[in-house]
Amino acid sequence: MDLLGPSLWDVWHSAGQEMSVLKVACIAIDAISILEKIHSKGFIHGDVKPENFLLGQPGSAQEKKLFLINFGLASNWKWKRGSSSMHVQYDQRPDIFRFVLTTFSVQNYGTNLTSLLLTFPRGTISYASVHAHLGRTGSRRGDLESLAYTLIFLLRGSLPWQGYQGDNNSFLVCKKKMEISPEVLCSFCPAPFKHFLELVTTMKFDEEPNYQKLVSLFDDLIVGPASRPIRIAGDLEVGHKRGRIAANLEEDEQPMEKVRLGSPATQWISIYSARQNMKQR
Numbered sequence: 216m217d218l219l220g221p222s223l224w225d226v227w228h229s230a231g232q233e234m235s236v237l238k239v240a241c242i243a244i245d246a247i248s249i250l251e252k253i254h255s256k257g258f259i260h261g262d263v264k265p266e267n268f269l270l271g272q273p274g275s276a277q278e279k280k281l282f283l284i285n286f287g288l289a290s291n292w293k294w295k296r297g298s299s300s301m302h303v304q305y306d307q308r309p310d311i312f313r314f315v316l317t318t319f320s321v322q323n324y325g326t327n328l329t330s331l332l333l334t335f336p337r338g339t340i341s342y343a344s345v346h347a348h349l350g351r352t353g354s355r356r357g358d359l360e361s362l363a364y365t366l367i368f369l370l371r372g373s374l375p376w377q378g379y380q381g382d383n384n385s386f387l388v389c390k391k392k393m394e395i396s397p398e399v400l401c402s403f404c405p406a407p408f409k410h411f412l413e414l415v416t417t418m419k420f421d422e423e424p425n426y427q428k429l430v431s432l433f434d435d436l437i438v439g440p441a442s443r444p445i446r447i448a449g450d451l452e453v454g455h456k457r458g459r460i461a462a463n464l465e466e467d468e469q470p471m472e473k474v475r476l477g478s479p480a481t482q483w484i485s486i487y488s489a490r491q492n493m494k495q496r
Contacts, residue, residue: 219282220272224265227369234369236405240436241445242268243366243411245281250362251426253283254292254355257300261288261353263361264342265369270445279445288338292354302421308350340388341377342368345416348389356418359429363412370404407432 223242227234246268253260260267260283267285271277293300338347344360347353368374376391397416401409411432418424 218272219269219284220275220278221270222266223268223270223365223369226270227265227372232372235444236370236436237438238444239366239369240407240433242281242369243362243408243433244430244437245445246283246362246365247359247426247429249281249283250355250358251424253289254358254424257291257293257295258286258289259292259353259355259358260286261290261358262338262342263358263365264339265365268365281445290353303352303354305420306352340385341374345389345392346420348385348392352420354420355424356415356420356422359415359418359424360412363408363415366408367400367404367412370408375400405436407436 221229246263250260250263262285263283267283269282269284271280271282291303293302338344338357338361342361342364344357346357346360364374375395376388379387379391381387397409397412401412411429414429414432415424
């Protein structure tokens with residue numbers, strides 16, 4: 216049984232809640248390569264964030280190797296039909312954020328507790344793409360936008376929309392992401408991070424990312440191999456978590472779907488764009 220080491224959030228937190236530009240640039244190159252491998256199989260991850268990127272075990276040969284885990288929200292961005300394949304169709308459901316009222320019993324206490332739970336089936340609110348907030352069908356651009364927010368978080372130590380409270384916090388986060396400009400969001404980051412954010416947030420729904428161009432943005436921030444804090448040789452491990460055996464993703468294999476339990480939604484929150492409607496493609 217293979218064990219992985221700390222997550223990027225763990226590393227960031229243990230280092231005084233900060234990371235060097237060199238380390239984050241290495242993470243960017245590695246993470247883009249990992250996402251390219253996933254996308255080449257016809258899948259999108261759907262929940263890119265610091266907690267889902269893990270390093271190898273400290274002291275091992277893989278301690279500087281980056282891994283991506285937790286494929287519970289993965290989905291197809293293309294479908295195979297015989298020898299050919301086609302991109303999934305565009306759709307938009309602005310009711311994607313919802314509150315679910317569930318009742319559960321607490322064992323050994325003989326009582327029932329009613330809990331209001333927020334479910335977000337398109338990723339984690341802080342790092343989700345604007346398209347996910349608006350209920351648009353997931354595609355490759357969403358993973359890359361979430362990666363951009365992840366990198367900016369590791370550099371800045373926080374994101375402007377983190378900390379929102381209340382029943383409508385998901386709406387406020389979406390609104391803030393749409394209002395803030397790349398210049399303001401990346402004001403404390405080197406220029407390549409702003410350029411990366413601009414490129415991935417202007418992609419069309421079915422556009423094929425230019426992964427080589429995205430990687431090249433960070434080339435000037437990387438120095439000699441001996442000083443690299445992260446080894447630039449990303450790897451894909453599907454279902455690879457601490458204390459779990461890794462499973463390989465075959466060509467036609469489907470990631471295991473996460474089953475969400477709970478009663479039907481009792482309240483729906485719709486999110487609408489205050490700007491002009493975005494192009495679907």
